[in-house]
Amino acid sequence: MTATDPSQFSFNNLLADWLADRMTTPQIQPILEQRWLSYPWRTDAQPIANSPKPIGAVAQTIQAQLDQFRSLAPKLHSFCQDSLGWQTFPLDLMWDLWLPLANRLVSWQRAVGHPLIQGLIGGQGTGKTTLAQILSYILEQQGLQVCRLSIDDLYKTYADRQQLQQTDPRFRWRGPPGTHDVSLGLTVLEQLRQGNASVPIAIPRFDKSLHHGAGDRIDPEWITGADIVLFEGWFVGVRPIDPIAFETAPPPICSEADRAFAREVNTRLQAYLPLWEKLDRLILLYPVDYRFSQQWRQQAEQNMIASGKSGMSDAEIREFVEYFWKSLHPELFIAPMRHQSNQVDLVIEINADHDLDRIYCPAA
The missing domain is CATH 1.10.10 (Arc Repressor Mutant, subunit A)
Structure with a gap:
């Protein structure tokens, strides 16, 4: 970006x-x-x-x-x-975004009076993980303790997801609501919010390379607390919508089977609301066209293949990305959040080249 x-x-x-x-x-x-x-x-x-x-x-x-x-x-x-x-370093982005955003997080943390649970939502390729890494570095240079937690770290175990898939074959890939251990997330965020430095906290971690890419939990990372928690993920903070919206949903939700899957995921999203209630603030990384995610994923896979690693074909990428759109379509779930000040505190819009398009706060 x-x-x-x-x-x-x-x-x-x-x-x-x-x-x-x-x-x-x-x-x-x-x-x-x-x-x-x-x-x-x-x-x-x-x-x-x-x-x-x-x-x-x-x-x-x-x-x-x-x-x-x-x-x-x-x-x-x-x-x-x-x-x-990185081969080049964007001084302009450091000035326009990273430093003022890090300073904003510090002011938000002081205002809440306890460890700040900062949500960061962004689709595939938006740079949310990179932004979290950079913000962590800046904040740590200022003497703050930062914990980075991804929604991916809350995935159910491989065995539990295999059982889910046997029960409902539509959950063939990890990612959608229903594939995470929400109770684990609630426990971790509550422990972090309490900020008891005398009690070590186990931060769950997930290795996507295990089980031929299906992934599984690994040993947790133990920390003694944090001033700021950066909790990022592709649907962090997303709330269920009226199921009637699926009757006229955009592609790739086209068939009755697609609509049934979307309704099921929408229902499972309800279980995540207690987790979102732990968030103090939410920042949205929003591509000006959600379809950029497919383009970005193709570029990432092509770079992996060029470096000698294995990667998905264009057809496999299309199927993979569309699976996520079928579960929580960006136009139905994400786009409306840009205008909802009661859900999102800051919107960072990104164009096709990963360039910063504009930054704004939703109107109250």
């Missing part, structure tokens, strides 16, 4: 020049202030205000972020190279 607009490339260079002391802070200050006022970071702890902060307050905020930026940029650059394998 990289931030773009007509002047984005020069903005990236501007930040590089400032870091290299080829430009001074007074030279770039007006540009940064103008840019800041166009983003939802204009307030410290609340959603977008009707009017921007006074210029003097913006200048102070900009200076604080510049100090942060100079301190963290070299370290974060190395992290992205070493841990994520």
Whole structure:
């Protein structure tokens, strides 16, 4: 994911020049202030205000972020190279998204007065796991303890999923509601929220490579607590909808069998609501066209095959991705969340090139 607009490339260079002391802070200050006022970071702890902060307050905020930026940029650059394998480093994205979002999480954590359970929802290929890794690194550099937990870590055991598949063959792949241990998730999130540093917490972990790709649980990771929990997944925070919507559902929900499966998954989603109630906030990573997920999955598989690893064919990818769309169709379940301030706190829209399209808070 990289931030773009007509002047984005020069903005990236501007930040590089400032870091290299080829430009001074007074030279770039007006540009940064103008840019800041166009983003939802204009307030410290609340959603977008009707009017921007006074210029003097913006200048102070900009200076604080510049100090942060100079301190963290070299370290974060190395992290992205070493841990994520990035060849280039988007300074513009660090400025526009990563730093202000990390600071927003800190302010949210202070406001709730207990460990923050931050939900992060995004479909396949949206970059939610990468974003969680980067935010974790930034927050840990500020001295905070961060726990990353994926909905995938809550999958039922291989044996339990095999039993589910025998009972209902429609659940042939892991992923949809019904394939997770919700009670395990509730226990873990409640323990994290309590924040008792004297009691170690077992964070479940899942290895997707086991059982020829079917995956299974592995030994948990033990931690002593966290200031911020980043809980991410492709349907974290998604709520059941009126079943009548499936009568006119978009493709690939086409047959009566498809509609019956969608209704079953919708019913099973009800069991996840207590888990979503543990969330303090929810951020939505939203592709401007949900069908990008298929394109991104094909690119990922092609890269794996090019590197000598095994991967799915285009036909297999299409069937796999459409299985998820049949279970929780993005147009029915995800798209409406962009406009529901009682469900989502921040929306980050992404275009076909994984570029940052826009950031906004749903209208109240």
